[in-house]
Amino acid sequence: DQQVKQNSPSLSVQEGRISILNCDYTNSMFDYFLWYKKYPAEGPTFLISISSIKDKNEDGRFTVFLNKSAKHLSLHIVPSQPGDSAVYFCAASANFGNEKLTFGTGTRLTIIP
């Protein structure tokens, strides 16, 4: 039972254009959502997050949008840069006091120069 789904295994975007990565979830108890970025042979690193009380959070080139009614979130990267090429994981947490995260399967983003 995949509670967090990233239906696009890969995405290619031209440098300078917008990259949009999508994530869907099924568990209505999730109240906090995060995006992680992972380069080969490294551990994931935190990118940006959003609480369920918000519908948008912005940090520089990265913006996360949350649509609670659709149980959908997206990560926008604009403008896309070659260094953004990585695997992006969506993760979600419910406030049960242990801060466990449930991860999606990831989307490999390739930025074409």
Add this chain to the structure above:
Amino acid sequence: NAGVTQTPKFRILKIGQSMTLQCTQDMNHNYMYWYRQDPGMGLKLIYYSVGAGITDKGEVPNGYNVSRSTTEDFPLRLELAAPSQTSVYFCASSLAGSRSYEQYFGPGTRLTVT
């Protein structure tokens, strides 16, 4: 700060062997986690700990054991290794009560069981 460190980086085990994956963090984080990542899959939680002396099972605990005797260390033990345990293992930590849910990850251990 070294952050989260994991040893070894790579290991090849024969079926039935045992080993311990080491994880240490120097950020004084209360919470620590072990994940495995199989090819094309997301990270699945094996075990987690909310403090020294307290551990609990995650989504895929079978075949593994953990202990947490100090805040800094959270070793993962594999007993009787099986080919299904071939994976990349990540250790992570987070600050309890921060409500940011941000976890800091180590670089991973790539384990092959043959």
